[in-house]
Structure formats: structure tokens, C-alpha cells
Amino acid sequence: MTLKIYGPTASRAARALWICHELGIPFEHVPTEMKDTKTDAYKAINPNGKVPAMVDGDVTLFESMAINTYLAAKHGKNGFWPAGVADQGRVHQWSFWGMTELEKPLLTILMDMFMTPPDKKNPAAVAEAQAALPKPLKVLDAALAGREHLLGSAFTVADLNLASILSWAKPIRYDFSATPNVAAWLDRCLGRAAFKAARGQK
């Protein structure tokens, strides 16, 4: 088997694991732990010393969104990777947008809640992160009005990439009452069998 995804399930590698399950492609999961990402052997795969990384034959990639758009473009069927450049542009739009507008505040809250020892907690940073989320989520809510998924009725890699970032809103119990379209869409995406399979759930 030539396709390998590196990184533990409880990391951004979950995004790449989800798409492999969604696409139904054979792959090997190498659950390289964070502490093992600074070795020369691992840095030959991802010189950043971070997960995820992907090796597909002679193609090696880092960056979760790049891995996912590559795999979607290579294997996506029935519009999962959209055919036209306009919709492909929208895939990139929502993927970059999720990384730049949502990921940092979500991660700040998540880390403070679950990883930070009590004496190191930073309520000011958490409050700033909480304050940063409503504006972009309103944008997403408006984009989802009257549609099941970001590009229309079908679930595509745009939904997978953005929902994989927003999945962090679940453990932090983010209150989506002001953005009901986002709440319903996120539940639709995270209810997919492939998302559960990537987490080892049924």
C-alpha cells in the first residue's frame, strides 16, 4: 500500500483520515505521536516536525488542507471534488477561510479547556477567541441559508475540510444558537459514517 497518513487520530491528522474513509481508498495510518515528530526520520517526511503528513508513492505533502484537496482531486467521484474551476475555487475559499478565520480561536479555547494546567489558564485569551468567532460564523450561516452543503445539495471536500476544523466546536460546547444553519450543517457533516470511522467509532 503506497498511501500513508502520519499523525495520531486526536490531531489534525483526523482531517486526512476522514477523507480517506470518505473516499473509500486503501491507506495506511501511521499514528506518529507528537513527541516523535522531531526526529530526523520524521522530518524527512515533514520538515516542519508536525502532523499530519502524507506520502503517496513519490508525492509527499504536509498541511492538512493541501493533503485533503490533493486526495479529493485524485480520487473524488460524483462531484466530491467538483468538476469546474468555479467550484474548485470555492473549495479553496472555504478551506483557506476555515484555517485563517476559525482555526486559531477554536484551538485557543480547546487548548485552554483541555490541555492547559489550571495555573497557566488564560481567560483573557479565551475571551478574545470567543469574541472572534461570531462574525465569521454569521458569514457561514448566511452562505448555508437554503442549502444543505457549501456548494449546493451534495457533500463535497469543501464541507469536509471546513467541518473538520469546526469539529473542535463540539468538545468546547460552542453555543451555535445564533447560527442555526451552521449548527444543522455541522451535525450533518459530523454525522457521516466516514467521520465516525476515522475516529474509530461506529
Ligand SMILES: N[C@@H](CCC(=O)N[C@@H](CS)C(=O)NCC(=O)O)C(=O)O
Ligand atoms: N497548518 C498545519 C498545522 C499542523 C500542526 O500544527 N499540527 C500539530 C498537531 S494537530 C503538531 O504537529 N504540533 C506539534 C508541534 O507543533 O510541535 C496543518 O493544518 O497541517
